Amino acid sequence: MAAITAELIGRTRRVYEQEKQPQVLLLASDYFSKLTEGEYKRVVMTLGHKELKAEHKNGRLLDSGLLSRGTAEQLYLAIRLALAETMSRQISLPLLFDDLFVNFDESRLHAALGLLGELSISRQIVMMTCHKHVAEAAARMIPTAAVISV
Known part of the structure; x- marks a missing residue:
């Protein structure tokens, strides 16, 4: 039973990562750019490492842990708003x-x-x-x- 449950959870996670995550990151990037008034261009999840990064307007990728507290909170707000939007498309x-x-x-x-x-x-x-x-x-x-x- 535990093996079946683990497999189902794994499949659900893969579907989410393949189908929903790109939508979330695109929308979060748009929101993050607006929140930072163009200082940051997009939100990036590095493949295989599951690290969240922010792309500065100069093209440099910064690990989210290196952002100032205010900018990090803007990033997490952008992600929460994007998740809410993509998860509630019907209503x-x-x-x-x-x-x-x-x-x-x-x-x-x-x-x-x-x-x-x-x-x-x-x-x-x-x-x-x-x-x-x-x-x-x-x-x-x-x-x-x-x-x-x-």
């Missing part, structure tokens, strides 16, 4: 974020809110924060945002 599920921008400076915050504003056209996005400047920036940058204080 747009809402996205829920809790204090997502804790380590973002002002330019990163504005880039992220710009992207979330674009994505909010086709899906509901709920963001929770205890940071007043984040709520104020979201209200300014996303005209359709409903800011609710509790």
Whole structure:
């Protein structure tokens, strides 16, 4: 039974890697470029090594572990958004974020809110924060945002 389960899990993983991962990486690259305002061009998963890298606008590949904390968080946000988009093509599920921008400076915050504003056209996005400047920036940058204080 364990051998059959392991085989099925392995097949599922291979199907995901061959069919879904390229879509995820392409979309994550687009999102990452937007989030970094063109500083990074794409997200790369090196074949065989399973290492996540970011391609800088100068063409240099950087291991994700060498990115600054803010840039690494932008990378992981891009991947999460891409996964959500590719996994819910048939139905747009809402996205829920809790204090997502804790380590973002002002330019990163504005880039992220710009992207979330674009994505909010086709899906509901709920963001929770205890940071007043984040709520104020979201209200300014996303005209359709409903800011609710509790």
